Amino acid sequence: MTNQTTNASKECSKFQQQLPEFFDSEVSMSDQPHLKTCANCSALVRDLEYIAVQAKLLLPIHDPSPVVWQNIQSVLTKNLHNDEQKS
Amino acid sequence: MKNTLRTTDANAPAAPVQPLTTEARPVQQHQRRNPPIAGELTAISQAQQGDGAAFEILYNMHKRRVYSLCLRMLGNVAEAEDLTQEAFLQLHRKISTFRGDSAFSTWLHRMAVNVVLMHLRKKGLQLVSLEETLEPTQEDGPRKDFGTRDLTLSGSIDRVTLERAVEELPPGYRMVFVLHDVEGYEHNEIAGMLQCSIGNSKSQLHKARMRLRSLLRQNMGGRAGA
Numbered sequence: 001m002t003n004q005t006t007n008a009s010k011e012c013s014k015f016q017q018q019l020p021e022f023f024d025s026e027v028s029m030s031d032q033p034h035l036k037t038c039a040n041c042s043a044l045v046r047d048l049e050y051i052a053v054q055a056k057l058l059l060p061i062h063d064p065s066p067v068v069w070q071n072i073q074s075v076l077t078k079n080l081h082n083d084e085q086k087s
Numbered sequence: 088m089k090n091t092l093r094t095t096d097a098n099a100p101a102a103p104v105q106p107l108t109t110e111a112r113p114v115q116q117h118q119r120r121n122p123p124i125a126g127e128l129t130a131i132s133q134a135q136q137g138d139g140a141a142f143e144i145l146y147n148m149h150k151r152r153v154y155s156l157c158l159r160m161l162g163n164v165a166e167a168e169d170l171t172q173e174a175f176l177q178l179h180r181k182i183s184t185f186r187g188d189s190a191f192s193t194w195l196h197r198m199a200v201n202v203v204l205m206h207l208r209k210k211g212l213q214l215v216s217l218e219e220t221l222e223p224t225q226e227d228g229p230r231k232d233f234g235t236r237d238l239t240l241s242g243s244i245d246r247v248t249l250e251r252a253v254e255e256l257p258p259g260y261r262m263v264f265v266l267h268d269v270e271g272y273e274h275n276e277i278a279g280m281l282q283c284s285i286g287n288s289k290s291q292l293h294k295a296r297m298r299l300r301s302l303l304r305q306n307m308g309g310r311a312g313a
Contacts (some may be wrong), residue, residue, distance in 0.1 A: 001126075020289040051268075065168060071172050072175050075172075075176055
């Protein structure tokens with residue numbers, strides 16, 4: 001039993017070390033043999049995929065304060081005056 | 088996962104027109120996510136001629152995306168506003184050099200990312216912490232997960248919870264996560280921007296997702312126990 005557990009842990013460790021490459025490859029995760037027999041790594045992969053999908057849905061929802069545009073305008077106006085004075 | 092993260096829109100908009108080039112160019116993944124906005128080409132062209140009103144139109148078209156990017160990368164409202172301002176001032180200085188080799192928004196966002204990275208590099212402490220988290224150490228390798236799973240995240244995360252968890256990531260992890268998973272940059276682009284290897288970028292992204300999973304599970308556990 002202990003040997004089985006140790007072997008399973010080794011398999012999981014090996015699989016998880018390769019995960020960054022697996023995620024970025026064209027090969028589907030469902031084709032990974034280890035996932036057919038390991039519920040733990042399957043749950044991990046599902047969670048990581050879920051996080052990545054949710055991240056993609058994080059839309060830009062924050063607007064800068066109106067002061068930002070006022071500052072930009074102020075700098076541009078100042079630069080314009082400086083350029084006019086130089087010429 | 089690659090398939091779930093990538094869009095392959097074969098009907099991506101064509102390259103911008105006069106005074107920008109009309110040459111057919113390879114459309115990159117990030118460009119597909121940033122198609123031109125209606126009226127953008129005219130505004131770019133007019134802003135390139137020094138039209139202030141056209142520049143304001145461009146600001147209003149892109150302020151939300153640029154500010155959100157700065158805010159997510161920095162996690163600080165005041166700094167994010169300062170750097171949004173800096174990014175648009177830089178845009179004003181450089182807009183005449185835009186030739187339409189990529190989508191305008193891609194070009195602008197890349198400029199904003201560079202402004203943020205430059206800012207972080209100027210700030211000594213942030214630079215150190217960024218490099219530390221970009222250079223994995225033995226102790227900081229990807230965490231293995233051999234425990235039993237009682238909770239799964241699927242269907243349980245709302246946007247606010249995820250945003251908060253992203254804010255809690257260390258700067259290096261957060262940077263790669265935001266650039267790759269939120270903004271859609273490829274690892275080779277991120278490696279170029281952050282001056283690290285592609286493998287390092289992949290490794291950092293994986294560790295960021297693992298850390299997020301841990302944070303989100305803690306959050307779920309807290310809610311379940313409440």
